[in-house]
Amino acid sequence: MLRCESLTQTYRSGGRELTVLKDISFTLEPGGFLAIVGPSGSGKTTLLGLLAGLDRPAHGRVWLDGTELGPLDEDARARVRAEKVGFVFQSFQLIPTLTARENVEIPLELAPANGGGSWKGRADDLLARVGLAGRAHHYPAQLSGGEQQRVALARAFSNRPRILFADEPTGNLDARTGASVIDLMTELNRELGTTLVLVTHDAELAARARRTVRLADGVVVADSAAAA
Amino acid sequence: MSLPFVLRTAARELRAAPRRLLLLTASIAAGVAALVAIDSFTANLRTSVRDQAQALLGADLSVTSRQPLTAHAAAVVDTLARGGAVARVTGFGAMAYVPRTRGTRLVQVSAVEGGYPFYGEIRTAPAGAWRELQRGRSVLVEPALLTALNAHLGDTLALGDGRFRIIGTVVSVPGDVGIRTAFGARVWIPGSYVSETGLLGFGSRAEYETFIKLPAGVAAEPLAERYRPALRADRVRLRTVADDRQDLTDALTRLSNYLGLVGLTALLLGGLGVASAVHVLVRRKLDTIAVFRCLGASAAEVFAVYLLQAAAMALVGSAIGVALGVLTQQLLPHVLHDLLPVEVSATPSAAAIVEGLLIGLGVALAFALLPLLAVRRVPPLAALRRDVESGAARGDRSRWVAGAVLALGVVALAALEVGSWRRGAAFAGGVAVALLVLWGAAWLAVRLLRRRLPPRWPFAWRQGLANLHRPGNQTATVVLAVGFGAFLLATLLLVQHVLLRQLATTGGATRPNLVLLDIQPDQARAVDSLLHAQGFGAPAMTPIVPMRIQSVKGRAATELLAARADSAGPPIEPAQPRTAGGGTRGRAGRRGADGEPGNAWALRREYRSTYRDTLVGSERIVAGRWWSRRDASVPVAVSLEQGLASELGVKVGDEIVWDVQGLPVPTRVASLREVDWARFEPNFFAVFAPGALEQAPQTMVALVRVTDPLARGTLQRRLAERFANVSSLDLAQVQQAIERLIERVILAIRFMALFTLATGAIVLVGAVATTRDQRVREGALLRTLGATRGQVLRVVLAEYLALGLVAALVGVVLAIGAGWALAHWLFETPFAFPALPLAALAALVAGGAAVIGLSGSSDVVRRTPLEVLRAE
Structure with a gap:
């Protein structure tokens, strides 16, 4: 489902070249649940960005559901995301000027397979599924953090993605709300067979994943799959 | 209130982010520039008129008559000029003919005698030719005439039977405006050779002007006061430098007033930009304000902090505006060229500069007040909890006060600009109505889009259109700013169209386009056969009988004239030949336009009347009855134009005695007619029943009608060769000249309207800029979720195209309303609108809005999604 090979990323900062990721390779099977862990600044989010095709690596290759991202231009990668990928962010990233339902509908509208409005009603189903049936017409500012993240979750699953990337999804939530969000996420992962890639520095959260990749200073220092 | 705290905090806040208030600064600058430019220009214009007024008249006094002076009037002139000097200029229309090139043109001849002008200078090329003029059979011409006749210096120019050598061209005459040449280029000959032309015969339209230079130390005004009544009875008009200056100042002030109003709309639109900028600023600063309040600042102190910031940035904007205005002012004399009879310097006026600074500051603060009031309602608790509701906006009396300050300020400003409270209020009301309609349209668009968005439309369009109604939208601001600019431009387009169309229908495809004037009765048959030989059929000949009013309802005209104690100057009767006897333009109802109250002009003027037994197309009976067949009763039946009748105070059945070449002809008013003077046809104030005037001179x-311009030229030449006294007026040329004038005026107004458009664009740019951060984040997010760059750009395009379209369409519809009103009430002409140019204008405005929106959104697709998401 997801494979990367010798991923290396460098940034220029103050005239010096800074290597943030070095020679990272692994393969994730469909339906898998991977947690990428590590301390702040270890390159977790950078790796997530490369895996999702949000950025280009300095070296190395990425395959997402059998499609190599490297040769694709930005718009082609965007189309791959629209079709196959879901996202959940630490700070929810809902569009503030759209209602909850409109936010959930965006991936549906963007995915070419969903043309013709056949998706009407799906957003409401998903909002009901995350327990927000009555708040479809509310704007993000009118929702609590937990509610916002649940809207983001509904949005992430709305286009029935093959793979879901989550970047510190509970980082801005209290423990109880965070746990309920993770419960929802794993439930949906089981129901829909979605592959899950979770970036976190929360050990408890990482423990729920079937596989853990630990990063430090841009290199993989531990991989539970390799250890097993 | 702690003033040091307020000052320090305001300065610190400004230092941190002056960028946030740049929109405020830019909004105010264009409007101030427009006002400073116009007001400085007006000040210079007044100075120029004051300095040059004496040169405009060319003498201390001028005495004008449509006939050679009577013995009595001549005696008065002699008395006036005792110890001074006298010069004479006789003006008349004639056909100029150059035998070498066979070129022919209708010209206005000025035959000059004596030392005219006593003041000012007529510049010629070669220099000094004006003095040479009196030394023989010489003629000076306007440069354009040489081109038109294909002639050059040294050629012989024929005027009637006279032959003159072209010795130079006249480069400038004090007080001359471009439009004066509409009815023919001007030529100057020595007065001593007028008789050789044989053109001042019976029925010719001439103006006899006597210029008087008073001896040093003699004031013109008291003399004029004393002799004016005596001359008035002789139908002679006396003008002084002061009269001229007053007329000119009035006319030019009116022109600059209206240009000033157009500039003012730019400033008001800038005010909207200020309000929008302050509104956005306050929204962004809510947290900061709450913290200030938490730390103990009073509501008034926080309010003062932000008011001070707004004032500082407004002052910067006004200063930039003043600088721009001074620069713009250099351009105005060029833009208004051809419309100005005086040379206007471009000296910045100190008063205008100070005024510009104050007005810019005032307008900015007046518009900033309403949104700034929100600052006072931010509760300290908001520092802890963002979702705390701020105090209720309703019932806040200060909002009403702020609203009243704003409304009063706008009216006062407009009143200042036009110099009348009533017109100032009318202008402010008109602007308010236009803005209300635009605002209503924006509100309606938002409502409609929220209710139902076409579900089948592509993603980008639905997203873009939905952005118009979402929280924090700028729909109202943009529609107001862009729509008002479109409204102004479209109105100008319509006015131009209505005015030019009126001219165009005048010269419609089947209408006559060549008028032959002054055909003597014994030439009629020969002219007819010449036209016939050239293949132009037999034109209808209309007889013209010159006459004056001798008495109205038994009271003599001279008695009525002398009875008017009023000393105002008599009407300006241009020397241009009229299309036909009755006169083409001067509407009878146009009282007061000539600065003379009452019916003096109607009593004094020379009438060119006709007699016939049928009505023509451009007139209809509104009272009484048209005569049937020959009505040889005495007194003779006459039909008056209705405006003239009311001017003279006569109705059907009243008696008027006309003086026809010294012979009294008593008449009875049989009917009143409404006449469409705009038609270039022989129209008449007075039409006589056949039977009375046939034997009069x-x-x-x-x-x-001669369609081909070349053939028209040839015909004019043939006529000039054979009938020296017959003038032919090419209506196409007259039409072109008037079109040029209208275009000139419209150009000047359009130039000022550019400032309004610029302000509209600035407000739009500001609206784009204030939502930019949010847009960039949204764009990044959409792309993360799988949108292509194209899709994101199309969302932006859809949003601004839709905004631009709403604004442009409402602006154009408003303009059609305004254009109709102007056509109906001001120009009194049928309204028509040019669909294509209006559509093009709307498309241009909408496209412009889309371009500005897109160009402000390049960041939305330039930055990678990851970069933006990380930067949060």
Whole structure:
């Protein structure tokens, strides 16, 4: 489902070249649940960005559901995301000027397979599924953090993605709300067979994943799959 | 209130982010520039008129008459000029003919005698030719005439039977405006050779002007006061430098007033930009304000902090505006060229500069007040909890006060600009109505889009259109700013169209386009056969009988004239030949336009009347009855134009005695007619029943249609060769000249309207800029979720195209309303609108809005999604 090979990323900062990721390779099977862990600044989010095709690596290759991202231009990668990928962010990233339902509908509208409005009603189903049936017409500012993240979750699953990337999804939530969000996420992962890639520095959260990749200073220092 | 705290905090806040208030600064600058430019220009114009007024008249006094002076009037002139000097200029229309090139043109001849002008200078090329003029059979011409006749210096120019050598061209005459040449270029000959032309015969339209230079130390005004009544009875008009200056100042002030109003709309639109900028600023600063309040600042102190910031940035904007205005002012004399009879310097006026600074500051603060009031309602608790509701906006009396300050300020400003409270309020009301309609349209668009968005439309369009109604939208601001600019431009387009169309229908495809004037009765048959030989059929000949009013309802005209104690100057009767006897333009109802109250002009003027037994197309009976067949009763039946009748205070059945070449002809008003003077046809104030005037001395007018301009030229030449006294007026040329004038005026107004458009664009740019951060984040997010760059750009395009379209369409619809009103009430002409140019204008405005929106959104697709998401 997801494979990367010798991923290396460098940034220029103050005239010096800074290597943030070095020679990272692994393969994730469909339906898998991977947690990428590590301390702040270890390159977790950078790796997530490369895996999702949000950025280009300095070296190395990425395959997402059998499609190599490297040769694709930005718009082609965007189309791959629209079709196959879901996202959940630490700070929810809902569009503030759209209602909850409109936010959930965006991936549906963007995915070419969903043309013709056949998706009407799906957003409401998903909002009901995350327990927000009555708040479809509310704007993000009118929702609590937990509610916002649940809207983001509904949005992430709305286009029935093959793979879901989550970047510190509970980082801005209290423990109880965070746990309920993770419960929802794993439930949906089981129901829909979605592959899950979770970036976190929360050990408890990482423990729920079937596989853990630990990063430090841009290199993989531990991989539970390799250890097993 | 702690003033040091307020000052320090305001300065610190400004230092941190002056960028946030740049929109405020830019909004105010264009409007101030427009006002400073116009007001400085007006100040210079007044100075120029004051300094040059004496040169404009060319003498201390001028005495004008449509006939050679009577013995009595001549005696008065002699008395006036005792110890001074006298010069004479006789003006008349004639056909100029250059035998070498066979070129022919209708010209206005000025035959000069004596030392005219006593003041000012007529500049010629070669220099000094004006003095040479009196030394023989010489003629000076306007440069354009040489081109038109294909002639050059040294050629012989024929005027009637006279032959003159062209010795130079006249480069400038004090007080001359471009439009004066509409009815023919001007030529100057020595007065001593007028008789050789043989053109001042019976029925010719001439103006006899006597210029008087008073001895040093003699004031013109008291003399004029004393002799004016005596001359008035002789139908002679006396003008002084002061009269001229007053007329000119009035006319030019009116012109600059209206240009000033157009500039003012730019400033008001800038005010909207200020309000929008302050509104956004306050929204962004809510947290900061709450913290200030938490730390103990009073509501008034926080309010003062932000008011001070707004004032500082407004002052910067006004200063930039003043600088721009001074620069713009250099351009104005060029833009208004051809419309100005005086040379206007471009000296910045100190008063205008100070005024510009104050007005810019005032307008900015007046518009900033309403949104700034929100600052006072931010509760300290908001520092802890963002979702705390701020105090209720309703019932806040200060909002009403702020609203009243704003409304009063706008009215006062407009009143200042036009110099009248009533017109100032009318202007402010008009602007308010336009803005209300635009605002209503924006509100309606938002409502409609929220209710139902076409579900089948592509993603980008639905997203873009939905952005118009979402929280924090700028729909109202943009529609107001862009729509008002479109409204102004479209109105100008419509006015131009209505005015030019009126001219165009005048010269419609089947209408006569050549008028032959002054045909003597014994030439009628020969002219007719010449036209016939050239293949132009037999034109209808209309007889013209010159006459004056001798008495109205038994009271003599001289008695009525002398009875008016009023000393105002008599009407300006241009020397241009009229299309036909009756006169083409001067509407009878146009009282006061000539600065003379009452019916003096109607009593004094010379009438060119006709007699016939049928009505023509451009007139209809509104009272009484048209005569049937020959009505040889005494007194003779006469039909008056309705405006003239009311001017003279006569109705059907009243008696008027006309003086026809010294012979009294008593008449009875049989009917009143409404006349469409705009038609270039022989129209008449007075039409006589056949039977009374057939034997009176008269001339004939003939109308011909010659489609081909070349053939028209040839015909004019043939006529000039054979009938020296017959003038032919090419209506196409007259039409072109008037079109040029209208275009000139419209250009000047459009130039000022550019400032309004610029302000509209600035407000739009500001609206784009204030939502930019949010847009960039949204764009990044959409792309993360799988949108292509194209899709994101299309969302932006859809949003601004839709905004631009709503604004442009509402602006154009408003303009059609305004254009109709202007056509109906001001120009009194049928309204028509040019669909294509208006559509093009709307498309241009909408496209412009889309371009500005897109160009402000390049960041939305330039930055990678990851970069933006990380930067949060």
